[in-house]
Amino acid sequence: MALESLSKEETLAMRKRLIGQSCRLFYSDKPVKIVRARGQYLFDEKGKRYLDCISNVHHVGHCHPSITEAAAAQMELLNTNSRFLHDNIVIYANRLASTLPSQLRVFYFVNSGSEANDLALRLAQQYTGNEDVVVLDHAYHGHLKSLIDISPYKFRKLAGQKEWVHVAPLPDTYRGLYGEDHPDPGQAYADTVRDLIEEVHKKGRKISAFFAESFPSVGGQIILPKGYSPKVAEYVRSAGGIFVADEVQTGFGRSGSHFWAFEQQGEGFSPDIVTMGKPMGNGHPLACVATTEEIAKAFTDNGVEYFNTFGGNPVSCAIGLALLDVIEREDLRGNATRVGTHLKNLLRKLQASTSSDWRCQIFIFRGVGLFVGAELVTDREKKTPATKTASLLVKRLKEEDRICVSTDGPWENVVKFKPPMCFSMDDAELVVNCIDRILTDMEQNGPELEKDNV
Numbered sequence: 001m002a003l004e005s006l007s008k009e010e011t012l013a014m015r016k017r018l019i020g021q022s023c024r025l026f027y028s029d030k031p032v033k034i035v036r037a038r039g040q041y042l043f044d045e046k047g048k049r050y051l052d053c054i055s056n057v058h059h060v061g062h063c064h065p066s067i068t069e070a071a072a073a074q075m076e077l078l079n080t081n082s083r084f085l086h087d088n089i090v091i092y093a094n095r096l097a098s099t100l101p102s103q104l105r106v107f108y109f110v111n112s113g114s115e116a117n118d119l120a121l122r123l124a125q126q127y128t129g130n131e132d133v134v135v136l137d138h139a140y141h142g143h144l145k146s147l148i149d150i151s152p153y154k155f156r157k158l159a160g161q162k163e164w165v166h167v168a169p170l171p172d173t174y175r176g177l178y179g180e181d182h183p184d185p186g187q188a189y190a191d192t193v194r195d196l197i198e199e200v201h202k203k204g205r206k207i208s209a210f211f212a213e214s215f216p217s218v219g220g221q222i223i224l225p226k227g228y229s230p231k232v233a234e235y236v237r238s239a240g241g242i243f244v245a246d247e248v249q250t251g252f253g254r255s256g257s258h259f260w261a262f263e264q265q266g267e268g269f270s271p272d273i274v275t276m277g278k279p280m281g282n283g284h285p286l287a288c289v290a291t292t293e294e295i296a297k298a299f300t301d302n303g304v305e306y307f308n309t310f311g312g313n314p315v316s317c318a319i320g321l322a323l324l325d326v327i328e329r330e331d332l333r334g335n336a337t338r339v340g341t342h343l344k345n346l347l348r349k350l351q352a353s354t355s356s357d358w359r360c361q362i363f364i365f366r367g368v369g370l371f372v373g374a375e376l377v378t379d380r381e382k383k384t385p386a387t388k389t390a391s392l393l394v395k396r397l398k399e400e401d402r403i404c405v406s407t408d409g410p411w412e413n414v415v416k417f418k419p420p421m422c423f424s425m426d427d428a429e430l431v432v433n434c435i436d437r438i439l440t441d442m443e444q445n446g447p448e449l450e451k452d453n454v
Contacts, residue, residue, distance in 0.1 A: 037062030056418035059279030070322035088317035101270035109312025113248030113277025114142030124209035186227030207241035214261035220409030221373025245271035256337030256369030336369035385411035
């Protein structure tokens with residue numbers, strides 16, 4: 001039986017029988033069966049259209065013609081083991097190098113962001129000769145065992161924290177130790193990393209790396225305060241470690257103003273390793289690690305060959321090159337800036353329009369370009385997370401308006417927006433108007449709003 005001939009019920013039954021139950025679906029209580037997509041839109045088996053606000057993987061839009069044409073053309077010609085000499089991998093590496101600081105000139109191609117982060121960890125530990133890693137609270141860096149170990153978001157639910165992993169406070173100027181009213185929150189949060197390193201040294205241990213997402217996503221769509229990363233890099237390097245920037249979710253122009261999110265920290269700042277993944281293949285499994293010649297040499301000098309059978313294969317690199325062309329040709333960075341600014345302005349108006357006696361209010365929204373989070377709280381003064389209400393909002397947007405969003409943050413009360421980069425002004429207006437309507441209805445009808453703190 002052809003897969004496309006299955007009914008939705010048959011597909012669900014087969015999935016329950018054949019696929020691990022920890023592999024959860026979006027809207028698991030009432031999942032959507034998507035059979036085709038284009039741009040920022042998804043279509044179910046009945047032809048109903050859904051607006052996709054969360055597929056940051058399909059960076060330039062679902063099924064972009066330039067991407068599919070490049071993939072098909074190269075697939076018809078050649079796709080083989082990456083250990084054969086081929087033009088595409090070096091041409092692609094050269095294009096990527098042109099977007100990065102001059103010292104990041106050596107590339108390792110892999111198949112996923114998890115693979116990239118695992119390799120970055122190996123590079124850091126080999127280069128420094130140290131094991132210990134500093135990470136941010138609530139961080140998530142991938143599903144491999146090595147990455148679960150450095151992801152507080154995961155390891156706190158499992159075996160717990162390893163002795164070689166050290167957790168620094170999340171630089172959240174809304175809920176964290178230092179708020180926006182602090183004269184220099186970037187310096188203050190960086191000093192917490194310095195203090196943590198000193199504690200590590202007192203235990204007779206040494207740091208290999210500070211490992212962080214350039215914009216912490218699972219942590220709640222956090223934008224790091226200005227000056228934070230350069231100061232952390234200074235402290236980490238003086239302790240013999242290196243700075244790893246995880247751009248798996250935020251790279252390739254999502255911030256609009258810059259190609260890489262770490263560039264938001266200032267023109268002179270450069271990580272020692274940059275990892276990338278999700279958006280670079282527009283849905284195709286393509287990821288990469290970029291680093292310095294010195295770090296790469298140390299990895300080579302260990303005498304153990306590194307190879308990746310499929311990482312950087314001709315088809316993957318053809319897709320990667322096509323994606324870079326689309327970003328430039330369609331001015332998607334400019335679009336991210338324009339539409340992201342419009343989205344935040346609309347959220348600002350919504351925030352201003354909510355009365356002080358609303359039980360659920362959008363108190364804070366944050367973001368850069370098309371990386372935006374809107375945090376829901378039940379009390380602006382106490383900042384009580386409106387977890388249940390955020391969940392209901394996500395469900396109603398899908399059921400009533402066919403808009404796909406999801407939540408993040410430690411309390412799952414941050415509605416996140418990381419749509420394909422072709423997201424439009426009209427899309428932004430539709431989403432905020434629907435959010436306004438649903439929250440107003442929730443307030444007027446009372447019972448749907450959470451009565452107790454979550």
